[in-house]
Amino acid sequence: MNLHSSPLAADAFIKARQRIAGTVLRTPVVPSPSLTSLCGTSVHLKLEHLQKTGSFKLRGATNAVLALDETSRSNGVVGVSTGNHGRGLAHAAGEAGIRCIICMSRLVPQNKVEGIRALGAEVRIVGVSQDEAQVEVDRLVADEGMTLIPPFDHADIIAGQGTVGLEILEDVPEVGTVLVPLSGGGLISGVAAALKAAKPDVRIIGVSMERGAAMAASLEAGHPVQVAELPTLADSLGGGIGLDNQYTFRITQDLVDQTVLLSETEIAEGIRHAYWQEQQVVEGSGAVCLAAILAEKADLSGPVVALLTGCNIDMTMHRRIVCGETVDLMHEGEH
Ligand SMILES: *Cc1c(COP(=O)(O)O)cnc(C)c1O
Numbered sequence: 363m364n365l366h367s368s369p370l371a372a373d374a375f376i377k378a379r380q381r382i383a384g385t386v387l388r389t390p391v392v393p394s395p396s397l398t399s400l401c402g403t404s405v406h407l408k409l410e411h412l413q414k415t416g417s418f419k420l421r422g423a424t425n426a427v428l429a430l431d432e433t434s435r436s437n438g439v440v441g442v443s444t445g446n447h448g449r450g451l452a453h454a455a456g457e458a459g460i461r462c463i464i465c466m467s468r469l470v471p472q473n474k475v476e477g478i479r480a481l482g483a484e485v486r487i488v489g490v491s492q493d494e495a496q497v498e499v500d501r502l503v504a505d506e507g508m509t510l511i512p513p514f515d516h517a518d519i520i521a522g523q524g525t526v527g528l529e530i531l532e533d534v535p536e537v538g539t540v541l542v543p544l545s546g547g548g549l550i551s552g553v554a555a556a557l558k559a560a561k562p563d564v565r566i567i568g569v570s571m572e573r574g575a576a577m578a579a580s581l582e583a584g585h586p587v588q589v590a591e592l593p594t595l596a597d598s599l600g601g602g603i604g605l606d607n608q609y610t611f612r613i614t615q616d617l618v619d620q621t622v623l624l625s626e627t628e629i630a631e632g633i634r635h636a637y638w639q640e641q642q643v644v645e646g647s648g649a650v651c652l653a654a655i656l657a658e659k660a661d662l663s664g665p666v667v668a669l670l671t672g673c674n675i676d677m678t679m680h681r682r683i684v685c686g687e688t689v690d691l692m693h694e695g696e697h
Pocket residue numbers: 417419446447513514543544545546547548549550598599645647648671672673
């Protein structure tokens with residue numbers, strides 16, 4: 363193992379855990395009898411989709427916000443995500459009593475705008491694209507001294523997400539393989555570094571969708587590359603890793619043992635399995651580890667822990683999927 367690419371001090375995860383303990387839930391790990399009998403080795407689920415704000419993103423955001431110095435705190439924080447990172451950041455800043463502005467374009471659906479506002483953030487609607495929203499963010503940073511909190515490529519974010527790994531180690535000390543949903547790589551970098559520091563031979567498997575897996579394409583190329591963003595059931599896994607990626611690309615390259623890519627049909631099976639067999643409502647991105655096990659695409663050595671990472675799914679869509687409908691977002695609206 364090579365931890366030299368890690369920006370994290372050896373005690374970063376323990377410090378993060380202490381910092382965020384007052385805000386973040388310690389989520390349960392439960393056995394999955396159905397996957398255990400399917401795999402012939404014990405399979406556990408880390409129910410992180412039950413986290414406040416509906417995803418683990420609250421951990422990194424809380425750690426990053428609480429690590430700010432006094433001046434930065436009084437100037438406030440800013441973000442551009444309308445998804446789970448935006449929700450986590452809004453809640454984290456609210457809990458810490460820090461001003462938070464989330465900038466978004468006029469194209470963002472009203473329910474997402476309201477969701478972020480309800481968590482206590484100011485919403486600033488600018489322009490008609492993510493790029494135009496980014497211009498306002500840059501202005502807030504330059505003119506008002508606000509701090510941009512990015513969704514994954516940041517040492518405090520990685521340390522916060524890595525606290526999931528510490529909890530897994532406590533609950534399943536003999537763990538052999540951990541499956542982690544993979545997008546920008548903040549979660550898998552933190553979990554892999556925290557776990558491998560204590561248990562170097564644990565296997566870490568990253569799971570993404572076939573449609574627009576930026577980290578998998580970057581690992582293949584040997585450097586960060588851009589991929590086309592396509593509609594997918596795993597919408598929280600969309601987006602690039604940043605061509606100027608500082609941390610997560612190298613940590614993922616060093617510490618992740620296998621990456622698995624899934625079709626939309628396989629992701630839908632993961633959502634269905636979570637509901638019917640595990641009694642859990644999970645969004646597409648949160649169900650990919652279950653899907654990878656069901657599709658028998660992951661090389662597992664037990665005991666296995668699969669991470670369920672988020673629950674923020676449109677419930678009408680969820681009902682259609684669990685009732686067996688084939689939902690292809692590429693062709694939604696054509697009928
Ligand atoms: C952000 C997110 C991920 C991926 O996390 P990265 O740190 O970007 O790899 C996985 N699942 C859910 C639900 C998310 O919101």
